[in-house]
Amino acid sequence: MTEALPPDEDLATLFRAEQAEHVFSDALRATVLRGVESAVLLGPEVAVGGSGAAMVAKAWTTKMVVLLAAGTFVFGATVATIATRALAPVIAPQAVTPPLATPAPTAIVAPPPEAPPSANAPPVVSATEGARPRPPAASAESVPSTLAREGEIIEMGRAALARGRPADALGAADEHKRMFPRGRLTEEREELAIRALRAAGMSDEANSRAALFLKAYPASIYGAP
Amino acid sequence: MTTCETKASALDRASAHGFRAFFVANFDFVCKTLRRLGVIDADLADVAQEVFVVAHRSFSTYDPERSAKTWLFAFARGYASNYRRLGWHRRAEMPDSARASSQRLLQKLDARAKVALGLAALDDEKTTVLVLHDMEGLSAAEIARDLGVPLNTVYTRIRAAREAFKMALAEEAL
Numbered sequence: 001m002t003e004a005l006p007p008d009e010d011l012a013t014l015f016r017a018e019q020a021e022h023v024f025s026d027a028l029r030a031t032v033l034r035g036v037e038s039a040v041l042l043g044p045e046v047a048v049g050g051s052g053a054a055m056v057a058k059a060w061t062t063k064m065v066v067l068l069a070a071g072t073f074v075f076g077a078t079v080a081t082i083a084t085r086a087l088a089p090v091i092a093p094q095a096v097t098p099p100l101a102t103p104a105p106t107a108i109v110a111p112p113p114e115a116p117p118s119a120n121a122p123p124v125v126s127a128t129e130g131a132r133p134r135p136p137a138a139s140a141e142s143v144p145s146t147l148a149r150e151g152e153i154i155e156m157g158r159a160a161l162a163r164g165r166p167a168d169a170l171g172a173a174d175e176h177k178r179m180f181p182r183g184r185l186t187e188e189r190e191e192l193a194i195r196a197l198r199a200a201g202m203s204d205e206a207n208s209r210a211a212l213f214l215k216a217y218p219a220s221i222y223g224a225p
Numbered sequence: 226m227t228t229c230e231t232k233a234s235a236l237d238r239a240s241a242h243g244f245r246a247f248f249v250a251n252f253d254f255v256c257k258t259l260r261r262l263g264v265i266d267a268d269l270a271d272v273a274q275e276v277f278v279v280a281h282r283s284f285s286t287y288d289p290e291r292s293a294k295t296w297l298f299a300f301a302r303g304y305a306s307n308y309r310r311l312g313w314h315r316r317a318e319m320p321d322s323a324r325a326s327s328q329r330l331l332q333k334l335d336a337r338a339k340v341a342l343g344l345a346a347l348d349d350e351k352t353t354v355l356v357l358h359d360m361e362g363l364s365a366a367e368i369a370r371d372l373g374v375p376l377n378t379v380y381t382r383i384r385a386a387r388e389a390f391k392m393a394l395a396e397e398a399l
Contacts, residue, residue, distance in 0.1 A: 028269070033277075155246050185249065188245065
């Protein structure tokens, strides 16, 4: 990046200090993501003025109904796609055996389905609560930036693929696997890698990896990548 | 389901896939932006959700060649503006930044509050360039490309934004 017009030192110091004061918890991120998924599925009239765990808890059973009904409509594919995504354990740590650690295919263990929220859903977590101790399930990856970092790598790979650079996309997937062998975006990484392999003309490897993917994520929204 | 497996649904699937990674990669940026534009922490989850819901609905228009930050900033700015206009914040106490009126108080404000205070004095164009360029590290060329304005215009806005920002803090300190 070229910095042709640097701010004066006072401003630069203030902006650096300000940047360091922003910390967001994984819990906040999870709350918002679930809220977004509910709103996208249920439409704007439900989304208005509400978010957070309470709304998600309310919406959960509705989503199940919508998911079951979706298959009977013409646009079922679309709704089911979103519903599947909404119900996927996007934040819960995934138990994943890294595939392709060796040339021989290995199994990918899909994560268990997420438990539905209890009736007494936790309150919306404010951003200021980031320093509060979290339940053991989240403590293994309690650094707030871990998930963001995973997302950045996947996003970089996705952008590279969109720009016709499958080798870079594969590099990003490998980097993700190296840094986060049991990461939460393992499903996204595998899907990216498979598309990148196809784009690079390595269809044999793409096919074997896709077979593993389907076994690990039979209900993936990506279908058969 | 095979009859439904149209090109459109394949596209839906692709964008659903991209959106999750997109959300994770940009969540912190959206939250930072909302705070900078006056959203208090108690409302952050609600407003961030609104931003990402509308981003999801518009995701097909997102061009990965361009900066996600510039794209999302426009949504965040709009929702933060509604938030202030509609007075959502009245259900909670305003941050100190809005009440600072003395040198002593201003010195005590943390950097976050100072930035929010300074940005509140800027118009949309200046706010956009100051956040994206000086705080988020986008280059002037990237901003010019993403906003579709000449590079010189971006430079002009950056200079004007810094001046107005510093003046706002100085006035508050009187």
